[in-house]
Amino acid sequence: MELRGEIDLVGFQRAAPVLDPVTGGSAETVVIDLTQATFIDCSGLTLLMRARRRLASRGAALRVVCRDPMTLRVMGITGLRVALAPVASVREALGQPEPDT
Numbered sequence: 001m002e003l004r005g006e007i008d009l010v011g012f013q014r015a016a017p018v019l020d021p022v023t024g025g026s027a028e029t030v031v032i033d034l035t036q037a038t039f040i041d042c043s044g045l046t047l048l049m050r051a052r053r054r055l056a057s058r059g060a061a062l063r064v065v066c067r068d069p070m071t072l073r074v075m076g077i078t079g080l081r082v083a084l085a086p087v088a089s090v091r092e093a094l095g096q097p098e099p100d101t
Contacts, residue, residue, distance in 0.1 A: 004036040007044030015047055023054040023062075030055055031093045034066040034086075045080055052083065063093035 001022060003015055022030055032048065034040070052062040066072060066086040075081035087093050 001030065002033040002036060003044075004038075006039040007034070007037050007047065008039065008041045009043040012043040012047045016050075019047065019051055020054070023051045023060075027060060029061045029063060029094070031063045031065060031090055033090055033093075034064060034068065034071060037066075037068065037071065040071050040074060042078075045074070045078060048084055049080065063087065065090050065093050 001019060003011070005011065007015070019032075030051065032051065037044075048062070048064060055062050062084070064084045064086045065088070066075075067088050072081065072086060075084055075086065091097070091099075
């Protein structure tokens with residue numbers, strides 16, 4: 001799932017109804033791609049942790065893709081960078097090798 005733009009309270013309210021069925025479904029791994037997100041606040045972090053908790057409750061995993069230094073910094077400051085373990089690409093999140101360039 002790709003989240004774009006500002007992931008704030010309004011973003012949470014828009015994304016949660018779409019994300020909840022995905023995290024409650026049968027997928028063993030859900031990837032949330034934040035590469036097109038321009039801002040994230042505590043509501044956005046709550047959305048990610050909620051997804052992580054829902055998936056973990058049924059033995060599934062959340063993978064977060066993020067390269068934005070500010071978003072990574074917010075995750076670090078809040079102590080959630082370890083729990084969310086962001087990676088740099090969707091391929092990495094899926095455990096696939098990066099193509100040679």
